[in-house]
Amino acid sequence: MGKALTKNQTLVLDTLSKADGPLSAYSILDDLRDEGMQAPPQVYRALEKLLKTGLIHRLESLNAYIACRDPDCVSHPVTGFAICETCGDVSEFAGEKISKQLKDWEDDNGFLVEKTTIELRGICRPCKG
Amino acid sequence: MGKALTKNQTLVLDTLSKADGPLSAYSILDDLRDEGMQAPPQVYRALEKLLKTGLIHRLESLNAYIACRDPDCVSHPVTGFAICETCGDVSEFAGEKISKQLKDWEDDNGFLVEKTTIELRGICRPCKG
């Protein structure tokens, strides 16, 4: 049972959910000026909470954030992202099989993973034409 | 046959090679003040070149750079990194098998990959004790 979101957290999540692509923290801030969001820490605190609860993801290679679209994302071992350099579209995928290979490496090397980042940069099918 | 590196490129590569962990662009700059490096663009331009030639890697989740330690890194399909949150140590690994799973996904989805980022954050064996 996750607790209800606060006003700021809801504003940030809604903005990300409505966006059709990843947004930077500062563009979220700009979008929410009229809603009372005034300064970066307010956005970053909301983002931090939403990240912790898994409602959004951070794209490390873009310094940007995106709402999670996978209803049962948390049940997947790892999540990957394919980012199109041309149109900016981002696809989220569940790395069921990849996870197994990673787990093997972790076991072999005694590494205890807390967070996994998988990001593919390239050209999506529609943009390839 | 790679071309010879310039003075600045050599300085940056040497700094990264001597470091026992990832360095930020600005800490490289600080290390090289005495060698004549004065401003960020000089460092960033050297980093850009070294990245392109595969002599160093960028750790997206750290905004930091590290010298490549894998002699035949370029021959591997994808490279992954395991980053210890405790000691800061970074292990580079070749994702031979992972690459296959990724390729399957790419083929299924018609996505043309240009660059792959795989980074594991966690605790390394020595730090687990």
Add this chain to the structure above:
DNA sequence: ATAGCGAGCGTTATATTGTAACGCAATAAC
């Protein structure tokens, strides 16, 4: 009830990371 705790808020200021743009110098290509 109430005192304390934790989480979040609003704010100011600052730290960190990365680029744009200029003119010049060295090098490589023809």
Add this chain to the structure above:
DNA sequence: GTTATTGCGTTACAATATAACGCTCGCTAT
């Protein structure tokens, strides 16, 4: 030798992120 390319040094700035302070609110253990 002229011409393209690449890199250099510099100034200025943009973009991303955090520190720190004091305040409010809701919870909960005494």
